[in-house]
Amino acid sequence: MSIMEYFTPTHVYFGAGAAEKTAEVLKKEGASKVLVHFGTGSVKRSGLLDRVEKDLADHGIEFVELGGVVPNPRVSLVRKGIELVKENDIDFILAVGGGSVLDSAKAIGYGAFGGGDVWDFYCGKRKVEGTVPVATVLTLSATGSEMSDSSVITNDETEITYKRGCNTDFGRVRCAFLDPELTYTVSAYQTASGSTDIMMHTLERYFHQGYALDMTDKLSFALLKEVMESAPEAIEKPDDYDARANLMWAGSISHNGLMAAGNSNRGDWACHQIEHELSAEFDVAHGAGLAAIWGSWARYVLDTDPSRFAKLGQGVFGTDDPVRTIECFEEFFRSINMPTDLKGLGLDFDEAACRKAALGVTFQDARTIGNFKVLNTEDIFNIYMMAAGLK
Amino acid sequence: MSIMEYFTPTHVYFGAGAAEKTAEVLKKEGASKVLVHFGTGSVKRSGLLDRVEKDLADHGIEFVELGGVVPNPRVSLVRKGIELVKENDIDFILAVGGGSVLDSAKAIGYGAFGGGDVWDFYCGKRKVEGTVPVATVLTLSATGSEMSDSSVITNDETEITYKRGCNTDFGRVRCAFLDPELTYTVSAYQTASGSTDIMMHTLERYFHQGYALDMTDKLSFALLKEVMESAPEAIEKPDDYDARANLMWAGSISHNGLMAAGNSNRGDWACHQIEHELSAEFDVAHGAGLAAIWGSWARYVLDTDPSRFAKLGQGVFGTDDPVRTIECFEEFFRSINMPTDLKGLGLDFDEAACRKAALGVTFQDARTIGNFKVLNTEDIFNIYMMAAGLK
Numbered sequence: 001m002s003i004m005e006y007f008t009p010t011h012v013y014f015g016a017g018a019a020e021k022t023a024e025v026l027k028k029e030g031a032s033k034v035l036v037h038f039g040t041g042s043v044k045r046s047g048l049l050d051r052v053e054k055d056l057a058d059h060g061i062e063f064v065e066l067g068g069v070v071p072n073p074r075v076s077l078v079r080k081g082i083e084l085v086k087e088n089d090i091d092f093i094l095a096v097g098g099g100s101v102l103d104s105a106k107a108i109g110y111g112a113f114g115g116g117d118v119w120d121f122y123c124g125k126r127k128v129e130g131t132v133p134v135a136t137v138l139t140l141s142a143t144g145s146e147m148s149d150s151s152v153i154t155n156d157e158t159e160i161t162y163k164r165g166c167n168t169d170f171g172r173v174r175c176a177f178l179d180p181e182l183t184y185t186v187s188a189y190q191t192a193s194g195s196t197d198i199m200m201h202t203l204e205r206y207f208h209q210g211y212a213l214d215m216t217d218k219l220s221f222a223l224l225k226e227v228m229e230s231a232p233e234a235i236e237k238p239d240d241y242d243a244r245a246n247l248m249w250a251g252s253i254s255h256n257g258l259m260a261a262g263n264s265n266r267g268d269w270a271c272h273q274i275e276h277e278l279s280a281e282f283d284v285a286h287g288a289g290l291a292a293i294w295g296s297w298a299r300y301v302l303d304t305d306p307s308r309f310a311k312l313g314q315g316v317f318g319t320d321d322p323v324r325t326i327e328c329f330e331e332f333f334r335s336i337n338m339p340t341d342l343k344g345l346g347l348d349f350d351e352a353a354c355r356k357a358a359l360g361v362t363f364q365d366a367r368t369i370g371n372f373k374v375l376n377t378e379d380i381f382n383i384y385m386m387a388a389g390l391k
Numbered sequence: 392m393s394i395m396e397y398f399t400p401t402h403v404y405f406g407a408g409a410a411e412k413t414a415e416v417l418k419k420e421g422a423s424k425v426l427v428h429f430g431t432g433s434v435k436r437s438g439l440l441d442r443v444e445k446d447l448a449d450h451g452i453e454f455v456e457l458g459g460v461v462p463n464p465r466v467s468l469v470r471k472g473i474e475l476v477k478e479n480d481i482d483f484i485l486a487v488g489g490g491s492v493l494d495s496a497k498a499i500g501y502g503a504f505g506g507g508d509v510w511d512f513y514c515g516k517r518k519v520e521g522t523v524p525v526a527t528v529l530t531l532s533a534t535g536s537e538m539s540d541s542s543v544i545t546n547d548e549t550e551i552t553y554k555r556g557c558n559t560d561f562g563r564v565r566c567a568f569l570d571p572e573l574t575y576t577v578s579a580y581q582t583a584s585g586s587t588d589i590m591m592h593t594l595e596r597y598f599h600q601g602y603a604l605d606m607t608d609k610l611s612f613a614l615l616k617e618v619m620e621s622a623p624e625a626i627e628k629p630d631d632y633d634a635r636a637n638l639m640w641a642g643s644i645s646h647n648g649l650m651a652a653g654n655s656n657r658g659d660w661a662c663h664q665i666e667h668e669l670s671a672e673f674d675v676a677h678g679a680g681l682a683a684i685w686g687s688w689a690r691y692v693l694d695t696d697p698s699r700f701a702k703l704g705q706g707v708f709g710t711d712d713p714v715r716t717i718e719c720f721e722e723f724f725r726s727i728n729m730p731t732d733l734k735g736l737g738l739d740f741d742e743a744a745c746r747k748a749a750l751g752v753t754f755q756d757a758r759t760i761g762n763f764k765v766l767n768t769e770d771i772f773n774i775y776m777m778a779a780g781l782k
Contacts, residue, residue, distance in 0.1 A: 003406040012397035014653055021394060215617045215637040215644075222609035230605075246606040249653050253606075258649075262405055262640050 002210075002264045008256045010147045011175040014249065016241065018179040019048065019137045022094070023055040025175055026135060031092035034063040035085055037105045039097045040070060043139060046185060052096055052137060064088050069097065072163060072279050072286075073104040074156040075119055081108035082118060085132060095136040095173075099143025102136045106151035106171050109134050122153050122164040131170040137177045140186055141247040142194030142287060144201055144255025146176040154280050160360075163280035165272075178252065180244035188235045192336040193287030195231035195247060199224055199329075200290045201254040205267035207301075207308060207372035213262030220259050221315030223250050228316075228332055235336060270370035271297050274380060277360045284345055291338035292345040296386035298326045301373040308372070342387045354384035393601075393655045399647045401538045402566040405640065407632065409570040410439065410528045413485070414446035416566055417526060422483035425454040426476055428496045430488045431461060434530060437576060440487055443528060447485075455479050460488065463554060463670050463677075464495040465547040466510055472499035473509060476523060483565075486527040490534025493527045497542035497562050500525050513544050513555040522561040528568045531577055532638040533585030533678060535592055535646025537567040545671050551751075554671035556663075569643065571635035579626045583727040584678030586622035586638060590615055590720075591681045592645040596658035597703060598692075598763035604653030611650050612706030614641050619707075619723055626727060661761035662688050665771060668751045675736055682729035683736040687777035689717045692764040699763070733778045745775035 013021050026034065034056060036049070043049040044067075056063050066081050084090065085108060095105035109131035111118030120126040138146050145151065149171045155162040186194070202220045206212075227250050233243035253259070260266050274297065275289040302309060306322040313325030330340045339345045349357070358381035359365060365377045375383070385391040404412050417425065425447060427440070434440045435458075447454050457472050475481065476499060486496035500522035502509030511517040529537050536542065540562045546553040577585070593611045597603075618641050624634035644650070651657050665688065666680040693700060697713040704716030721731045730736045740748070749772035750756060756768045766774070776782040 003404050003409050003412060006403040006405060009400040009402075011400075013394050014397060015394040015655075018394050213636055213640060214621075214633060215614070215640045218613035218617050219610055222613040223606070226606045226609050242605060245604055245653055249604060249606045253649075253652075258644075261644075262636055264406075 004260070004262055004264070006257050006261050007169055008147055008172065008258070010173050010256075012147070012178060012252070013175065014178045016179060016181050018177045019052065019182060020055065022052055022135070022137055022177050023059040023061060026056070026061060026092060026094070027059045029092070029133065029135075029174060031061055033088060033090050034061055034092045034094050035081065035088070035090045035108070036063045036065050037081065037093060037095045037101055037108065038065075038067045038069065039101050040068060042185070043096050048137070048139070048182065049096055052094070064090065069101045069104045071100050072154045072283060073100045075107070075153050076156055078104055078107040078111060078118055078153060081105075082111040085112035090132065093132055093134045095134060096139070098138070098140030099145040102134070102138070102145040102173070103143070103151040103153060105134050105136070106131070106145070106173070107153050107166075108132070110166070110170065119155060122155075122166045128166065128168040128170045133174045135175045135177070136173055137182070138248070139182045140190065140194055141183055141244070141251040142197045144198065144251050146173060146178065147252045147256035148172075150255070152276070161280045163276040176252070178248050180241055180248045183244045183248060184239045186238070189337065190285070191234050191238075191247075192231060192338050193285040194251070195227050195287070195336065196291045196333060196338050197287035198247065198251045198254045199227050200271060200287070200294065202259045203294070204269050204272060205260040205263070206312060207268040208263065208265050209371055210264035216259060216261050216263060217311065217315065221312070223254055223259065224316050226250055231336055265371060268370050268372040270372075270375055273361050273369045274383060277357045278345070278347065281357075281360075282347060284347070288338055288345055291333040291340060292342055293383070293387055295326055295330045295340050296383050300379065300383050300386060302326070304373040341389055342384075343389060349384060349388040349390075351385065351390060354381050354388055354390070357384055395651070395653055395655070397648050397652050398560055399538055399563065399649070401564050401647075403538070403569060403643070404566065405569045407570060407572050409568045410443065410573060411446070413443055413526070413528055413568050414450040414452060417447070417452060417483060417485070418450045420483070420524070420526075420565060422452055424479060424481050424483070425452055426472065426479070426481045426484045426499070427454050427456050428472060428484060428486045428492055428499065429456075429458045429460065430492050431459065433576070434487050439528070439530070439573065443485070443487055455481065460492045460495045462491050463545045463674060464491040466498070466513075466544050467547055469495055469498040469502060469509055469544060472496075473502040476503035481523065484523055484525045486525060487530070489529070489531030490536040493525070493529070493536040493564070494534070494542040494544060496525050496527070497522070497536070497564075498544050499523070501557070501561065510546060513546075513557045519557065519559040519561045524565045526566045526568070527564055528573070529639070530573045531581065531585055532574055532635070532642040533588045535589065535642050537564060537569065538643045538647035541646070543667070552671045554667040567643070569639050571632055571639045574635045574639060575630045577629070580728065581676070582625050582629075582638075583622060583729050584676040585642070586618050586727065587678035587682045587724060587729050589638065589642045589645045590618050591662060591678070591685065593650045594685070595660050595663060596651040596654070598659040598699060599654065599656050600762055601655035607650060607652050607654060608702065608706065612703070614645055614650065615707050617641055622727055656762060659761050659763040661763075661766050664752050664760045665774060668748045669736070669738065672748075672751075673738060675738070679729055679736055682724040682731060683733055684774070684778055686717055686721045686731050687774050691770065691774050691777060693717070695764040732780055733775070734780060740775060740779040742776065742781060745772055745779055745781070748775050
């Protein structure tokens, strides 16, 4: 039996108005000069950025701005951030926005602390050994980056675009301000995509070979049921506090390690790898990409252990039929206008495109992925082909 | 809407063999001289203490022993521990045992750091402002102290015995080594009592006035169901790893704040106050005392909001009948040989005893308790009378 570590040191402030605590808490945490990092402008338009910055100033905290983070955040902007941190003696990074902004902030933290080429941390050449502390005012329930050890960055400086993740406990942010009301303006599509991402962080952990703690399975089922109840409510009524609050907290605990606690490993993660290849190349929404892939992955790996699917179905849908379980998830995805194949995602893949993407996932046949079922290039090609409707 | 804080910084090492990591991790955490704190000898007899101490020595970590912690741990021993820490320049306290040992270790940490009279922290005269870091090798699934901010100490130096709790984030232990195999030797009675304590930490949080996050309610139902499945299994087969592991993790997450996340307050806690009076005076097992009280409390407060009971019944037992919900919990308690009244607990209370205990709970009518329904001395008297079969 392997020993599992569970470590979630992030200090969370949750509820309507939580963002108003930001400056007060950062002051207490010792911040004196902050890099305020954000995206392409929605936090400016909403007035949130102004409120946060005014609050920082009122608490005597200096700040420097760096906006411009795009979905699937780019290493080129990360490098700019690292320079800003160094030039300005920044001692805290505050990400105001969604998971992309936060992942970019984490990367800036690693690079500013560690020196050298920040991409080294993402392609596995060097280990992160510290970070400039990071806090976040979150505006999107999706990636779970606010409590996870994860950050995913896209390399836009090479001929082929790469998307790579870096997992380290230094990526656990110091404090997270989670105000569900800040997600009222999230569009129906982004709400659906984010909710799918939340579900997938639990599903990826649920499927693995090795020891699974039943307490954790039961929590996983509770989380999946909650997201499937709350996502349609939030889409129907964007300012439904309950729905937004359930999604926001589900997002955090789906990816902070709780849904793998006591298990002998961290899960499968094949779907994330298969999807990263799509969102890096075609800039599709990550959650939508996962929805488009999951059913094909599930059918491909089902025979490995149908009982694991049956237990999931029993816990979430009240069916112990493995195939019906897969269908139920797909029906849910379609009910919130998420695609369940590549065509629905807007990608018209032929056989060559499937082959190219599969080779991308395995770094040109240099690795396998997955834990529930270990997948090689041929397996991944087959899954892309199924998702493309060619098999 | 009030802002909820969630902060669980404890680094958990979970699984068979987790205790073997102790010295290695403590070394990494900077420990050089450790107070090894334990109870009345079971960890000596089992050989666990020897193994842990040998491991410390092998890692070049010095240690001083302090055994003798009893259930409902005494402030007199805490004072001895504080002296030992000061005399020996101890920089880490390691609690090897159950929740009582750990609560005593926390108190030693507060007292050694803060100086003055340690009891001041427990009767609310002073706030804890730091601690000598504490780690634990846990041998009992019950109190949840391994991840909670709580420590409960009994004052045995005064004419009347007092039991008081102290809640502070400084009480979050640095690291917890949770090996379910170390609980194989826990007796059927202590397993049942501990399981009841675990359930009550969730039930106390579930019942409150104010905002309740549905995601958290669903997690609570999952936890209660798991404990009610696993406790009988662990009682039937003491070395059932799955059952022991489920109980151990349930114990930790039932009391670390997760089961109140997103809620507008920390819960009711009246039953704990009503029970503390019993275990301080009569040294009954805390969990058993809670089982003996809960049904009477529930019937007394039911009318305040029957729908909250109905939701609980639906989530855990598939019934939306509030009274039936209470009965189902009592039937479960009896099925694992827990008492559901004071007689079953071995206490033959008359009216005067009920009156005296009620006044003890309210510090001689100086406070009320509870949040779901606020209870004064008369209310508490009535609950004791119901539990004594006199009403």
